[in-house]
Amino acid sequence: MSLTYEDRRSTILKQLDMEGKVQVHLLSAEFNVSTETVRRDLDRLEKEGKLRKVYGGAVKVRSDRVEPPFLKRAQMMQREKASIGKLAASLIGEGETVILDNGTTTIEILGHLRNRPDVTLITHSVPILAAAMDTFAGKIIFAGGEINRHYQAATGALTDQLLDQFKVNKAFISVGGISLVDGITDYHLDEAVLSRKIMQRAEESILVADHTKFGVTTFARVSKLEEVSMVITDPGCPRDWIDSVEALGIEMRISS
Incomplete structure (x- = not known):
């Protein structure tokens, strides 16, 4: 049984939180889906502001680049x-x-x-x-x-x-x-x-x-x-x- 998008989304976000980055080919193997499917998932998450796509995968968004006083x-x-x-x-x-x-x-x-x-x-x-x-x-x-x-x-x-x-x-x-x-x-x-x-x-x-x-x-x-x-x-x-x-x-x- 293949994972739903919500299942894949949860796993991707968890990996980003723990490791700071994800790789397309590793996610493809883990989810048993095509690399195209993973890239579409990353596209959706990027539009949600959850990550930033880079070559071969994605990295966690760094929103607080400036420390408050x-x-x-x-x-x-x-x-x-x-x-x-x-x-x-x-x-x-x-x-x-x-x-x-x-x-x-x-x-x-x-x-x-x-x-x-x-x-x-x-x-x-x-x-x-x-x-x-x-x-x-x-x-x-x-x-x-x-x-x-x-x-x-x-x-x-x-x-x-x-x-x-x-x-x-x-x-x-x-x-x-x-x-x-x-x-x-x-x-x-x-x-x-x-x-x-x-x-x-x-x-x-x-x-x-x-x-x-x-x-x-x-x-x-x-x-x-x-x-x-x-x-x-x-x-x-x-x-x-x-x-x-x-x-x-x-x-x-x-x-x-």
């Missing part, structure tokens, strides 16, 4: 980010030193460290620094440098050199996208370079990301997905993604 991002997925932040904070042990990457998910960790004077916090994020000075009781180290007003963070060679001076227990990383093919990516090259540096300076790198980041590839690569030891996300993360990440030997934690 920090304040706007802070208002997106608020409940999910808050629950992720709570779970992440619970993993910080007594007396540990941690780095919080610049991001609207990592800043949620701070609210759960109010009564943790034993913790040392390092960050290059201006919003995280400002919030920490108001609410955090532990030691604060700002990895300063030239302040980028758009990122609201210190960036550049001086920040990179300052981060080289530290070795920390845990780094909490916030990124633009998570892909099985392209790894962890960010919207800005400078931010991606610093996130990579932060990971290098930590004994354990923990990725904090709400479910909308999965299956997304943005401009600049941070690292392979396998280079983090844990991913913390919210219950909206699809089961297929949880299974795929765990298959790479990465621990998945789901917030409540």
Whole structure:
């Protein structure tokens, strides 16, 4: 019995979400239909705005090429980010030193460290620094440098050199996208370079990301997905993604 268009459509979209691309000849063999049928399917999905056809197949549409400003991002997925932040904070042990990457998910960790004077916090994020000075009781180290007003963070060679001076227990990383093919990516090259540096300076790198980041590839690569030891996300993360990440030997934690 041959698959209906709706069945093929569902499979194509699922493969795009997980892998970022599909190939005509592989879909033809999988569905047991002609390559012409697959191309017609891809034509229909392209008209729906679900994909972009390329030679030999199709790739996932990248609709969010420009990252929204920090304040706007802070208002997106608020409940999910808050629950992720709570779970992440619970993993910080007594007396540990941690780095919080610049991001609207990592800043949620701070609210759960109010009564943790034993913790040392390092960050290059201006919003995280400002919030920490108001609410955090532990030691604060700002990895300063030239302040980028758009990122609201210190960036550049001086920040990179300052981060080289530290070795920390845990780094909490916030990124633009998570892909099985392209790894962890960010919207800005400078931010991606610093996130990579932060990971290098930590004994354990923990990725904090709400479910909308999965299956997304943005401009600049941070690292392979396998280079983090844990991913913390919210219950909206699809089961297929949880299974795929765990298959790479990465621990998945789901917030409540």
